Amino acid sequence: MPMSENFKGRLYPVLNEIAEHFGTPFHIYDETGIRETGKSVKEVFSGISGFREYFAVKALPNPRILDLMKSMGFGFDCSSIPELTLSRQVGARGEEIMFTSNDTGAKEFMAALADGGSILNLDDITLISKLPKMPELICFRYNPGPRRTGNVIIGNPVEAKYGVSHEQLLDAYRNAHSLGAWRFGLHTMLISNELNYEYMVDTVQMLLELVEWISSELSIKFDFINIGGGLGIPYKPEDVPLNLGAMAENIRKRFDTFKEKNGYVPKLYMESGRYMTGPHGVLVVKAINHKNTYRRYIGVDACMSALMRPGMYGAYHHINVLGKDEEDKTTVVDVVGSLCENNDKFAIQRELPEIEEGDLLIINDTGAHGHAMGFNYNGSLRPKELLLKTDGSVELIRREETMADYFATLNFEPDTLTPTGKVS
Numbered sequence: 001m002p003m004s005e006n007f008k009g010r011l012y013p014v015l016n017e018i019a020e021h022f023g024t025p026f027h028i029y030d031e032t033g034i035r036e037t038g039k040s041v042k043e044v045f046s047g048i049s050g051f052r053e054y055f056a057v058k059a060l061p062n063p064r065i066l067d068l069m070k071s072m073g074f075g076f077d078c079s080s081i082p083e084l085t086l087s088r089q090v091g092a093r094g095e096e097i098m099f100t101s102n103d104t105g106a107k108e109f110m111a112a113l114a115d116g117g118s119i120l121n122l123d124d125i126t127l128i129s130k131l132p133k134m135p136e137l138i139c140f141r142y143n144p145g146p147r148r149t150g151n152v153i154i155g156n157p158v159e160a161k162y163g164v165s166h167e168q169l170l171d172a173y174r175n176a177h178s179l180g181a182w183r184f185g186l187h188t189m190l191i192s193n194e195l196n197y198e199y200m201v202d203t204v205q206m207l208l209e210l211v212e213w214i215s216s217e218l219s220i221k222f223d224f225i226n227i228g229g230g231l232g233i234p235y236k237p238e239d240v241p242l243n244l245g246a247m248a249e250n251i252r253k254r255f256d257t258f259k260e261k262n263g264y265v266p267k268l269y270m271e272s273g274r275y276m277t278g279p280h281g282v283l284v285v286k287a288i289n290h291k292n293t294y295r296r297y298i299g300v301d302a303c304m305s306a307l308m309r310p311g312m313y314g315a316y317h318h319i320n321v322l323g324k325d326e327e328d329k330t331t332v333v334d335v336v337g338s339l340c341e342n343n344d345k346f347a348i349q350r351e352l353p354e355i356e357e358g359d360l361l362i363i364n365d366t367g368a369h370g371h372a373m374g375f376n377y378n379g380s381l382r383p384k385e386l387l388l389k390t391d392g393s394v395e396l397i398r399r400e401e402t403m404a405d406y407f408a409t410l411n412f413e414p415d416t417l418t419p420t421g422k423v424s
């Protein structure tokens with residue numbers, strides 16, 4: 001099921017008023033839904049030692065959303081300096097931030113270690129020598145290669161650019177240990193948008209076995225394992241939601257077994273983005289054009305700069321039409337934006353109720369990897385973001401881009417080099 005009945009119940013009665021006041025298009029996020037998901041994640045994992053969710057900032061990098069996550073006790077998963085800055089602006093410090101980057105540069109390491117620091121998650125063994133200094137706590141991202149298959153979306157680990165290989169793993173910890181690290185974490189991320197929880201249970205099992213192996217070889221203990229993000233959400237009406245309760249229960253059993261054998265357990269960290277906010281956001285657009293050529297088209301007042309997933313991955317986003325019965329599918333249309341790119345389509349050959357100009361379309365599940373992925377190609381400007389708060393009020397949490405924003409990078413000090421060929 002895409003958008004929940006509860007979210008609809010909170011949004012639909014006031015949507016016309018919101019659209020009139022703020023103007024379309026906009027993404028709107030549901031505080032109540034986000035808080036409910038956060039609460040349920042905490043509850044189902046409460047039986048597992050030191051569980052902590054690190055919200056993947058890239059999914060919805062808005063300070064008001066990060067505030068919400070912080071207030072629920074979550075940390076932040078960052079991979080760039082702006083993401084670190086955002087997280088620190090809402091008050092996160094030190095081990096409340098996990099810095100999981102790849103192809104990392106010196107500036108990124110400096111920023112990750114400055115200003116209260118963060119947990120460094122190194123993507124490669126060669127990065128050890130590039131750190132300004134070895135911190136006391138260090139984590140490595142593991143890539144199992146042919147030992148695991150990953151899921152359809154993330155693909156074959158052998159072809160994935162991420163992580164330390166199995167063969168390098170022991171040396172990575174040995175080197176870090178010899179340089180002064182004495183607390184350790186182990187990270188991996190093998191799936192994306194996966195609805196079958198067994199992948200995650202297998203990942204926990206794999207990480208715990210690695211922890212046993214590395215600990216016994218090097219006489220070190222592990223502070224935590226981090227199973228990454230990748231929990232899926234049901235984008236299509238026929239998708240069966242992830243069974244988070246069963247996932248947590250099965251993970252707990254693996255932890256219990258580990259504890260019996262080893263006398264201690266590492267903490268469990270997770271860094272979900274999509275699962276936390278994805279279903280709790282929608283993109284609201286207005287139908288402004290009808291076109292009947294070889295196909296029927298509905299033109300709306302937003303384009304793929306507001307939501308890249310359909311154009312980029314052929315992703316399905318469910319669409320509702322405000323005030324029209326969802327079951328009344330009387331037309332087949334492509335819902336399109338204005339870019340000069342034929343993949344600028346929110347839906348292709350979709351059965352929908354009859355749409356008139358002026359109708360509001362609600363594009364579901366844009367709460368993660370939605371607004372954040374947008375770009376400016378074709379001079380397209382990204383829409384605003386709103387928060388539907390639990391008290392019923394609606395707050396602007398990011399304005400729409402303006403032409404001045406678009407032209408801002410054309411405002412610079414003139415700089416011209418006439419090369420002399422003398423610098424070697």
Ligand SMILES: *Cc1c(COP(=O)(O)O)cnc(C)c1O
Nearest residue numbers: 056100229230231271272273274
């Ligand atoms: C993107 C990403 C996440 C979040 O992924 P979701 O699919 O949104 O859960 C977590 N960790 C890392 C390292 C990522 O790259």
